[in-house]
Amino acid sequence: MDKKVVVIGAGPAGLMAAGRAAERGLDVILAEKNDRVGKKILISGKGRCNITNSTDIEGLIENVPGNGNFLYSAFYTFSNQDLIDFLEGYGLKTKVERGGRVFPESDKSSDVVDVLLKFIKKSGVRLMLNTAVKDIITEDNCVRGVVTEDGKAMECDSVIIATGGASYPGTGSTGDGYRMAEKLGHTIVDLKPSLVPLLAKQEWVKELQGLSLKNVEITVKSKSGRKLYTDFGEMLFTHFGVSGPVILSASRHLLDYDYKDVKLIIDLKPALTEEKLDARLQRDFEKYSRKQFKNSLDELLPQKLIPVIVDLSGIPSDKFVNQITRDERRSLVRLLKNLEIEIVGSRPLKEAIVTAGGVSTGEINPSTMESKLIKGLFFAGEVIDVDAYTGGFNMTIAFSTGHLAGMNC
Ligand SMILES: Cc1cc2nc3c(=O)[nH]c(=O)nc-3n(C[C@H](O)[C@H](O)[C@H](O)COP(=O)(O)OP(=O)(O)OC[C@H]3O[C@@H](n4cnc5c(N)ncnc54)[C@H](O)[C@@H]3O)c2cc1C
Known part of the structure; x- marks a missing residue:
């Protein structure tokens, strides 16, 4: 039987992770609590989405003051150029602006969401909208499944937490991933507003x-x-x-x-x-x-x-x-x-562009994004204790860690 994976959260990290896992032939459910995917992508870059930055890998790391070194594997495995090639492969042309900021040529963040939707559809992800995951079930420190807000249990072999940070809660990022990870024994480094x-x-x-x-x-x-x-x-x-x-x-x-x-x-x-x-x-x-x-x-x-x-x-x-x-x-x-x-x-955390702090990087394997505490538990995106400056670096983190989690779950 196919290995079953539940990805929690359909932001850039979750969409990338789910698509990659499904491409590998795994049975993937992508659970998103909103009635649509990528709400934060839509408002990013003032509606234009600064997807990534054209600097080199060292430049990417330098622009991540919050635990940049943790991201070497993620950036080398799926770099900014890989991301641009991936998007262009789905017909999304990009352009580079001041400071190496990369945007869709159309200036429309909705075009980025459209590509990601095409990607998960093509790779066979089962998308479940209006589905909030409440808890992760484990046994002997191994993932066994998840439970949704309405009490439905879903068995699975791996879970990828890609629930984002705790800023702009209107987009769905309300800090659920921190609570689930903490319940399983993970350390949550103090959350602070960054880019605020x-x-x-x-x-x-x-x-x-x-x-x-x-x-x-x-x-x-x-x-x-x-x-x-x-x-x-x-x-x-x-x-x-x-x-x-x-x-x-x-x-x-x-x-x-x-x-x-x-x-x-x-x-x-x-x-x-x-x-x-x-x-x-x-x-x-x-x-x-x-x-x-x-x-x-x-x-x-x-x-x-x-x-x-x-x-x-x-x-x-x-x-x-x-x-x-x-x-x-x-x-x-x-x-x-x-x-x-x-x-x-x-201004408060809810008005910050990103959340600094999150699941401690010391408890995550940087080459796979797997938890060092729970087998089959993976993390991707802003829920991890990493954060970057403006310039497309935070999206890059989400996509690169999402790729790595999806390839290793
Ligand atoms: C106004 C604004 C503009 C920005 N502009 C840029 C930019 O131009 N370039 C850039 O690099 N970065 C930008 N950022 C930052 C960037 O958008 C985030 O860092 C990035 O979206 C994080 O991706 P993520 O997938 O980890 O989380 P998110 O994009 O936050 O996605 C998390 C998803 O998980 C879902 N979710 C949460 N909890 C649950 C649950 N319990 N069950 C099911 N689903 C759940 C949420 O609904 C959401 O869809 C911006 C941020 C803001 C707020």
Whole structure:
């Protein structure tokens, strides 16, 4: 009789794992509690799905601050290029954007879901929608089956837990996999929000709500001034603080620190050194010498930012530009290159792009994704204690670990 496998969760990890296992001739049930597969894929990358990244394998690992080394086997066995080839094999053309981010050429995440549906259908997976798994049955530390929410038992030889993390619970990722794994003796490393918007102390940050800055450099510094992290790109001001790509990545970095011990510094003009920015200001000030200070920054800054910078500069807003002293101008330069924001926390786990923490990697065989505690139990995707920066790395983790689990279950 065919070996029977139940895969729990039809996100990228579960869909890949189920398809691979079925291709090997196993009898595979894919249980998904929603009425459709891949809900998180659909909202990923703002509806465009940043599928993977075009960097090399070392680059992939470097972009996984949460236990990257655990993923060597997974990435080497099924790499970013293998993923692109797989998707293109099903007719999904891809394109590479800034920072090596790979997207469907169509800009439609639904096209990725369509490919995965075709894949599981072709390989013979039995998809059970509206089916939430509640428990995994074991005997002598071997998997024997699963029980669904409505009390139905299904016998099987292997189970792959691909239930995702605990963020964006509306997509179905409500942390069920952690509970099931913990019941079977697995350690769950503390769950924390990663790639999450940050809360700022200063009121002026909230006044800038809706403002997006495209080319800024952000630096995370310790209170003593030591540089801990720096990044360049786009950020956004919100009604509670800051968000956008560079902030989300910084939030992962900040996980290792207490917020009160660090500060966020924004360089609004990273392309200009202090000297060049000073020279630029001198030119603007000459041009607008008869204007008041508050009316002299139109060419340098977005409109919304001007009153805030004027206020923070300490230079009276109605002072005539030709009366601004050299010291005042110099301190304005320093402000533009070192705008300080005090971070006081982050938005909650449910609003994080990924969940850091999860099933301890020390208890999973990295070459097979099998549990070291329970025979026949496998893990794939975000439920594992791995997490990456933005740029397509988290999807890659899901697909690569899903592939490995599906090939070894
Ligand atoms: C807004 C947003 C945008 C993102 N954009 C990107 C991006 O562009 N690129 C990128 O790399 N990453 C992105 N991510 C992260 C990425 O989507 C996830 O890391 C990835 O989807 C994890 O895949 P997974 O298969 O492990 O889990 P999920 O995609 O979360 O899938 C888990 C599935 O398991 C099901 N499930 C859970 N419990 C049960 C149960 N008890 N029984 C049955 N089924 C169950 C859920 O319903 C769900 O369908 C984004 C995340 C968010 C929230």
